[in-house]
Amino acid sequence: xxxxxxxxxxxxxxxxxxxxxxxxxxxxxxxxxxxxxxxxxxxxxxxxxxxxxxxxxxxxxxxxxxxxxxxxxxxxxxxxxxxxxxxxxxxxxxxxxxxxxxxxxxxxxxxxxxxxxxxxxxxxxxxxxxxxxxxxxxxxxxxxxxxxxxxxxxxxxxxxxxxxxxxxxxxxxxxxxxxxxxxxxxxxxxxxxxxxxxxxxxxxxxxxxxxxxxxxxxxxxxxxxxxxxxxxxxxxxxxxxxxxxxxxxxxxxxxxxxxxxxxxxxxxxxxxxxxxxxxxxxxxxxxxxxxxxxxxxxxxxxxxxxxxxxxxxxxxxxxxxxxxxxxxxxxxxxxxxxxxxxxxxxxxxxxxxxxxxxxxxxxxxxxxxxxxxxxxxxxxxxxxxxxxxxxxxxxxxxxxxxxxxxxxxxxxxxxxxxxxxxxxxxxxxxxxxxxxxxxxxxxxxxxxxxxxxxxxxxxxxxxxxxxxxxxxxxxxxxxxxxxxxxxxxxxxxxxxxxxxxxxxxxxxxxxxxxxxxxxxxxxxxxxxxxxxxxxxxxxxxxxxxxxxxxxxxxxxxxxxxxxxxxxxxxxxxxxxxxxxxxxxxxxxxxxxxxxxxxxxxxxxxxxxxxxxxxxxxxx
Amino acid sequence: xxxxxxxxxxxxxxxxxxxxxxxxxxxxxxxxxxxxxxxxxxxxxxxxxxxxxxxxxxxxxxxxxxxxxxxxxxxxxxxxxxxxxxxxxxxxxxxxxxxxxxxxxxxxxxxxxxxxxxxxxxxxxxxxxxxxxxxxxxxxxxxxxxxxxxxxxxxxxxxxxxxxxxxxxxxxxxxxxxxxxxxxxxxxxxxxxxxxxxxxxxxxxxxxxxxxxxxxxxxxxxxxxxxxxxxxxxxxxxxxxxxxxxxxxxxxxxxxxxxxxxxxxxxxxxxxxxxxxxxxxxxxxxxxxxxxxxxxxxxxxxxxxxx
Numbered sequence: 001x002x003x004x005x006x007x008x009x010x011x012x013x014x015x016x017x018x019x020x021x022x023x024x025x026x027x028x029x030x031x032x033x034x035x036x037x038x039x040x041x042x043x044x045x046x047x048x049x050x051x052x053x054x055x056x057x058x059x060x061x062x063x064x065x066x067x068x069x070x071x072x073x074x075x076x077x078x079x080x081x082x083x084x085x086x087x088x089x090x091x092x093x094x095x096x097x098x099x100x101x102x103x104x105x106x107x108x109x110x111x112x113x114x115x116x117x118x119x120x121x122x123x124x125x126x127x128x129x130x131x132x133x134x135x136x137x138x139x140x141x142x143x144x145x146x147x148x149x150x151x152x153x154x155x156x157x158x159x160x161x162x163x164x165x166x167x168x169x170x171x172x173x174x175x176x177x178x179x180x181x182x183x184x185x186x187x188x189x190x191x192x193x194x195x196x197x198x199x200x201x202x203x204x205x206x207x208x209x210x211x212x213x214x215x216x217x218x219x220x221x222x223x224x225x226x227x228x229x230x231x232x233x234x235x236x237x238x239x240x241x242x243x244x245x246x247x248x249x250x251x252x253x254x255x256x257x258x259x260x261x262x263x264x265x266x267x268x269x270x271x272x273x274x275x276x277x278x279x280x281x282x283x284x285x286x287x288x289x290x291x292x293x294x295x296x297x298x299x300x301x302x303x304x305x306x307x308x309x310x311x312x313x314x315x316x317x318x319x320x321x322x323x324x325x326x327x328x329x330x331x332x333x334x335x336x337x338x339x340x341x342x343x344x345x346x347x348x349x350x351x352x353x354x355x356x357x358x359x360x361x362x363x364x365x366x367x368x369x370x371x372x373x374x375x376x377x378x379x380x381x382x383x384x385x386x387x388x389x390x391x392x393x394x395x396x397x398x399x400x401x402x403x404x405x406x407x408x409x410x411x412x413x414x415x416x417x418x419x420x421x422x423x424x425x426x427x428x429x430x431x432x433x434x435x436x437x438x439x440x441x442x443x444x445x446x447x448x449x450x451x452x453x454x455x456x457x458x459x460x461x462x463x464x465x466x467x468x469x470x471x472x473x474x475x476x477x478x479x480x481x482x483x484x485x486x487x488x489x490x491x492x493x494x495x496x497x498x499x500x501x502x503x504x505x506x507x508x509x510x511x512x513x514x515x516x517x518x519x520x521x522x523x524x525x526x527x528x529x530x531x532x533x534x535x536x537x538x539x540x541x542x543x544x545x546x547x548x549x550x551x552x553x554x555x556x557x558x559x560x561x562x563x564x565x566x567x568x569x570x571x572x573x574x575x576x577x578x579x580x581x582x583x584x585x586x587x588x589x590x591x592x593x594x595x596x597x598x599x600x601x602x603x604x605x606x607x608x609x610x611x612x613x614x615x616x617x618x619x
Numbered sequence: 620x621x622x623x624x625x626x627x628x629x630x631x632x633x634x635x636x637x638x639x640x641x642x643x644x645x646x647x648x649x650x651x652x653x654x655x656x657x658x659x660x661x662x663x664x665x666x667x668x669x670x671x672x673x674x675x676x677x678x679x680x681x682x683x684x685x686x687x688x689x690x691x692x693x694x695x696x697x698x699x700x701x702x703x704x705x706x707x708x709x710x711x712x713x714x715x716x717x718x719x720x721x722x723x724x725x726x727x728x729x730x731x732x733x734x735x736x737x738x739x740x741x742x743x744x745x746x747x748x749x750x751x752x753x754x755x756x757x758x759x760x761x762x763x764x765x766x767x768x769x770x771x772x773x774x775x776x777x778x779x780x781x782x783x784x785x786x787x788x789x790x791x792x793x794x795x796x797x798x799x800x801x802x803x804x805x806x807x808x809x810x811x812x813x814x815x816x817x818x819x820x821x822x823x824x825x826x827x828x829x830x831x832x833x834x835x836x837x838x839x840x841x842x843x844x845x846x847x848x849x850x851x852x853x854x855x856x857x858x859x860x861x862x863x864x865x866x867x868x869x870x871x872x873x874x875x876x877x878x879x880x881x882x883x884x885x886x887x888x889x890x891x892x893x894x895x896x897x898x899x900x901x902x903x904x905x906x907x908x909x910x911x912x913x914x915x916x917x918x919x920x921x922x923x924x925x926x
Contacts, residue, residue: 053830055826055829055830056828058826083833088832088833090832091829091830091831091832092830092831092832092833093832096830097822097827099826099827101823102824104823104824105824105829106824106827107824107827107842107845107846108824108846108920108921108922109846109848109919109920109921110845111921112843118831118833119831119832120743122831122832122833123832154921154922156921156922167827170831238755271862332816357670515692
């Protein structure tokens with residue numbers, strides 16, 4: 001082991017039962033540096049981190065061979081050969097770990113303070129009162145306000161971003177030499193992600209700690225890493241310093257992966273979304289397939305397909321015994337929008353911005369509190385049952401989670417045929433089967449797949465099935481609610497292309513609901529930015545992305561990590577949390593008014609100080 | 620929380636009323652105590668029967684009798700038994716502790732055994748320890764409780780003469796009845812603990828607890844078990860109610876001087892006051908246990924406590 005190395009993984013093999021999930025993996029981590037391990041689902045990156053912690057054994061996995069050398073003072077210890085008792089002295093003390101899901105990482109039944117105190121009394125031998133004092137200092141360190149009061153709070157009282165900061169405080173409690181962060185920001189909004197990344201970077205510098213950063217997000221890699229290991233199907237593809245990897249990837253897989261990553265700013269100077277060729281690996285060489293063509297499908301000269309006028313959706317929160325309404329979630333407040341035939345309108349915003357509620361209201365999954373939804377000139381409220389049914393046929397919904405949105409007990413063919421039978425579009429069995437086969441082939445699957453069940457398909461394939469199902473009723477509008485968020489980037493690129501191809505072919509309109517600004521930039525004709533249920537900026541994609549005008553839009557765009565290590569930039573950082581749409585009854589939010597900043601580009605008026613955030617500073 | 624408890628108490632009072640009303644009404648459909656009382660007394664005329672009914676107050680309208688009973692309960696007077704005129708209150712005071720003690724000992728025994736067994740099964744899922752525990756629990760489930768009780772008596776009292784076959788005299792007499800019930804309870808409890816534990820062990824925070832370097836004992840018995848507490852306490856609470864009902868058979872077999880025996884004899888004799896009182900006390904007990912379970916939720920889970 002090189003003296004500058006803290007950890008050296010040598011020929012590591014990990015398996016679960018008969019299947020090998022990590023194969024002959026070698027890499028090393030320099031002291032005080034950040035190594036990113038990047039890969040798609042099934043690449044073995046998380047298993048690698050659990051193997052270093054020797055936690056794979058608790059998941060019925062086993063380390064079959066190889067060494068995990070760790071530098072402990074003068075000595076080198078092989079973690080793979082350590083017994084459980086010795087390993088427990090390493091876990092939490094020498095090597096600490098933070099996990100992906102901040103909502104479930106903290107034990108819900110213990111106070112935050114107690115959970116931090118526990119690790120301090122275990123490894124540092126502190127008394128309870130000394131440990132409590134130290135816990136408070138740690139919470140200050142991760143920039144949580146009111147640390148003293150937080151000690152006695154429980155996890156459910158904190159937001160996801162705050163919980164992840166508590167996790168970091170807990171992980172850093174014993175000043176570990178190595179921090180393993182397994183997708184620590186994947187479940188968080190971009191502005192909160194930016195906060196967490198900056199906290200980890202600052203503390204890493206302060207404590208001189210090395211970090212192994214596991215992620216699927218090339219943007220985050222470019223932002224944080226010194227060195228990068230690319231993994232695929234359990235094996236290392238390549239390892240390189242971050243700048244080299246992005247500038248000059250050696251392996252076909254890396255090149256394909258990098259080209260699939262949507263990069264914010266890549267559409268600069270173009271008015272319309274564009275289909276771009278996909279990079280696929282053929283004969284071990286990356287090859288480009290597909291067309292490059294601008295998508296001039298939107299027909300703004302026609303009447304809007306769907307109009308929303310002053311839409312308000314609120315949810316009552318009943319607290320207490322007799323169910324008095326004390327608070328309301330102001331999910332959507334006075335939203336007015338038009339969706340034109342053949343256009344992709346993107347709704348962007350962070351959690352709680354109300355973007356999904358708007359989609360659900362159009363699909364009649366949710367009743368509005370007030371306001372109108374107008375389909376082809378006729379308000380929803382004035383529609384007969386049959387007309388409402390027809391609206392359901394013409395508007396289809398694709399959900400985020402392709403695993404949960406198909407009935408596991410029904411064949412794929414049944415699910416795809418269901419809209420056809422429900423709306424009585426075809427009446428004989430043979431015609432329906434033919435149509436299902438056609439649809440499956442249209443989305444890149446084969447007609448034999450109709451006989452199979454959802455569990456036989458991967459996430460990307462299931463999302464294709466959901467698209468086929470949505471197409472089955474000949475819709476004019478498809479609402480895609482975070483439909484790409486659960487997919488790996490290479491699959492995501494394919495589905496984006498499929499969406500665009502279908503738009504060209506059928507003149508579909510999309511309401512594209514997403515938190516991913518780079519994907520939105522690739523796909524949309526127009527964009528509406530939502531903040532706390534209100535539109536703060538809307539206009540053509542080019543106007544919103546190239547001349548963002550509202551401070552929230554600017555902040556949102558600046559928080560997006562860009563997959564280019566040369567472009568690490570200063571960004572506007574939030575110190576506070578995302579504001580909550582929950583308000584006491586009677587405390588109505590102020591309705592912002594939109595001004596036409598440039599033709600078709602509307603921006604909300606802003607008060608002198610920034611809206612509702614606890615403040616901001618420039619990092 | 621205070622408001623919540625107040626509401627639950629109101630609910631409990633309503634439940635007790637409903638139960639006693641149903642029981643008082645139903646028991647009067649099962650037969651005439653005057654005939655039971657006069658059995659073996661030679662020739663009885665309708666006038667004699669009428670006199671007995673009048674003496675017992677049975678000739679009054681049902682609602683009057685019910686009101687009489689309920690108003691008595693409020694001042695702690697359960698009336699007198701039709702058989703020999705003993706105070707029902709005194710009968711209950713003697714039988715209730717016997718039943719309660721037996722039920723509590725059985726439940727306690729079962730919990731103490733099933734938690735470690737269930738956790739062990741969950742942790743070693745699919746391995747031999749898990750298989751063995753599951754087979755054992757299935758065997759335990761398959762025994763009818765009266766058969767098990769008789770077998771224990773045969774082996775330990777008749778063959779080896781180690782334990783008293785019946786009655787409640789000192790701690791030693793608890794062993795067989797409590798063991799009988801505990802075996803049956805444990806069989807289901809082990810499975811419940813195993814299932815809830817498996818669920819909890821999949822949680823991220825269990826992995827986090829291990830990543831802190833805590834020992835397996837701490838991870839399982841502190842971090843995981845506390846999170847299993849809600850379903851377990853709910854089930855144990857419900858089980859205690861069922862236990863009080865099921866105890867009748869065991870009390871008969873071991874001649875245990877508890878509520879079960881008392882109720883059994885009262886049914887046979889159409890002794891309305893005793894039966895009414897036993898059912899009222901049992902329903903009060905079950906309702907208050909459920910109330911305690913609800914309060915325990917708040918203590919166990921901060922998400923409920925702080926709402």
